[in-house]
Structure formats: C-alpha cells, structure tokens
Amino acid sequence: MTGRVETFAWNPRTSLNLPFLRRFAIGPRKNNFGDLVGPMVVDLMRERLGVSPESRSGSPVRLFSVGSVLHFADDGDVVWGSGINGKISSDRYRWSTLDVRAVRGPLTRQWISDRTGHPIPDVYGDPALLLFELGFPRPVREASREVLYVPNLNDLGGPVPAGHVVSPRSPLRQVLTEIAASEVIVTSSLHALIFAEMLGVPVALIKPSAESAFKYEDYARGTGREELPMFEDFPSALAHASTSRHRHENALAAWSSAPLLTAFPDDVFMPSARTAGGA
Structure with a gap:
C-alpha cells in the first residue's frame, strides 16, 4: 500500500465549556469556509494533471496550500501557496526546512528565507485564486x-x-x-x-x-x-x-495565475491509472 498526499486544512472542533467537564474540544467543526478551500483546489489540480492522491515516493506527504497554517508544518512538508500567521510566535514553528514551491506573498517568502537561510521561489498567490479557473462553478453576478x-x-x-x-x-x-x-x-x-x-x-x-x-x-x-x-x-x-x-477597478490586474499553476507539486503525486495507461 502506498502513502497518500494529504492536503492540510485547519478545521478543529469547537470547545464546549460544560459545568461537569473541563473545557474540551468536542463540539462541531469550525468549518471556516476559507480554510476548507485548499483541498478543493488541490483536487481540481490533480484532475487537470491526471495524478492520483497516492504519493510517488510511497511515503505519506503533507501539502500546505491555502491558509496561514505553516506553524502546523514539519520538516520536509511541501508548500504551495500557504502563508505565515503573523499572530503566531516564532517558537511555535517546529520546522527548519520545507519543500517550498510557492507562497502566498513576499512577506512569507522573506520570513521562511530568514528562518532557513535558503532562497525561496518568488512565486506568489493564494491557491484560492485558482478556484474558478480550475472549473469550480462561478456564481452569476446579479446584485440584489x-x-x-x-x-x-x-x-x-x-x-x-x-x-x-x-x-x-x-x-x-x-x-x-x-x-x-x-x-x-x-x-x-x-x-x-x-x-x-x-x-x-x-x-x-x-x-x-x-x-x-x-x-x-x-x-x-x-x-x-x-x-x-x-x-x-x-x-x-x-x-x-x-x-x-x-x-470598476480590477484589483488582480497585476497578478498572473500562470506561475502558481506551473509551480504545483505534481511530482509528489502518483500518475493516475488513466494517465499511466495512456503514456
């Protein structure tokens, strides 16, 4: 059995402060919509590229995409568009090296470079920006x-x-x-x-x-x-x-999706049976 590529998404349970218990996180999930976009975008990218959820190496891989969640990462995790969380102290970041393909922006790039002492690719963008381009239904703009x-x-x-x-x-x-x-x-x-x-x-x-x-x-x-x-x-x-x-301004006029799309870490995924069979 091969390992899988897990796309990290922050979605903890809420805490219930019950009189007969200490405070336990046993309530419903937070389900913050922005934190759940990452796995959706990664799955759409996989479908476009014809790769499966299994890792090419056979070992489990964690992929960080959408969100200010790099304080949850460990050494060797793959980063495609994630960012640093400015309210988290630096001592909560456990890693000393990451496999960085793209980051949310240059502030995260500089933060990681300063910590690791290594150059980081200047490929920027929150992967949520790719959602409609990858085929997720775009709602009709009808202001009511x-x-x-x-x-x-x-x-x-x-x-x-x-x-x-x-x-x-x-x-x-x-x-x-x-x-x-x-x-x-x-x-x-x-x-x-x-x-x-x-x-x-x-x-x-x-x-x-x-x-x-x-x-x-x-x-x-x-x-x-x-x-x-x-x-x-x-x-x-x-x-x-x-x-x-x-x-009437286009806030995203200066940003291109092409570098972020190209930086997707398809090399960590196993080709799908359909793709492999047609090769």
Whole structure:
C-alpha cells in the first residue's frame, strides 16, 4: 500500500465549556469556509494533471496550500501557496526546512528565507485564486442587495455593523453566491476579500478584532500591490468600497495565475491509472 498526499486544512472542533467537564474540544467543526478551500483546489489540480492522491515516493506527504497554517508544518512538508500567521510566535514553528514551491506573498517568502537561510521561489498567490479557473462553478453576478458583511471567524458573534451578514462557517457555495449578489462587500475575512476581488465585487477590509495585518499585507503584495487599505470602522470601509474609483477597478490586474499553476507539486503525486495507461 502506498502513502497518500494529504492536503492540510485547519478545521478543529469547537470547545464546549460544560459545568461537569473541563473545557474540551468536542463540539462541531469550525468549518471556516476559507480554510476548507485548499483541498478543493488541490483536487481540481490533480484532475487537470491526471495524478492520483497516492504519493510517488510511497511515503505519506503533507501539502500546505491555502491558509496561514505553516506553524502546523514539519520538516520536509511541501508548500504551495500557504502563508505565515503573523499572530503566531516564532517558537511555535517546529520546522527548519520545507519543500517550498510557492507562497502566498513576499512577506512569507522573506520570513521562511530568514528562518532557513535558503532562497525561496518568488512565486506568489493564494491557491484560492485558482478556484474558478480550475472549473469550480462561478456564481452569476446579479446584485440584489446593497451591502454584505462577512466577518472573520474570530469576529463572528460580535456586533453586526450594518447590512446583510453571512457567516464564514457557511458552505463555500453559499458564501460565493452571497458575495455575487451584493453591490459592495465589507469584510474582515481574507478569503471573503479574495473571492470578492475574483468576482469583481467592490470590497473593503475592516480591521479584524484578533488577526494580525500580516496575512492581508502578504496577500496584497503577492498580487502586485504595495498596500491594502484597512479601515477602523464600518462607515469608512463602506465609503471606500462604494466610491466610483473602486467600483470598476480590477484589483488582480497585476497578478498572473500562470506561475502558481506551473509551480504545483505534481511530482509528489502518483500518475493516475488513466494517465499511466495512456503514456
């Protein structure tokens, strides 16, 4: 039996604080939509390239794609688009070397290079950016409401500033449909921001309550921008997203998917029986 290539996705259980137990993580999964995109994109890439989930080496392989999750990595894990989590202290990173093919942005690239002392490829982009290009159904852009607010997972349950709200724990298709049906988006969720930009929906970032700015800046620079405005309050964010200048701009104009697609680590996967038989 061969080992498999596991695409890492952060999806822990929620903690239940019961009076007769200590606090245990035995509740339902977090199911944060952005953290679940990685395996979807990797499976779509595998289908495009005709490779199976089994590893070519025969040993188990872990692949890190979407998310600020590299503090969960170990030596030798493969990285294709993941990023550093700016709120995690450096002593929680266990690895000293990684097989890096692409990273979310140049801030992550520099962080890994400084830690390992080795050059890191300058291939950038969150793999979620490839979702529609790889065949995932793209929702039709038909705005039926003025404003949608999508909170970061850590902001869920907090004050709702205004407008319609969609939970980041909703299924991906629902979140995408809700974004496509809105005139403008205000969000503290990185992946709501990414999908709004992919769908051409004007979007502005409101400062999250518990997240570092690192991942937002990393993503922005990885897609060819020097900065990504982040607003302290909902009215300021909404005003920014609603201006005519932002309604018609292509936020991703400076980014090309080609390098990220080319950097996919297909060499760690076993060719599928169909592909091998046709070779």
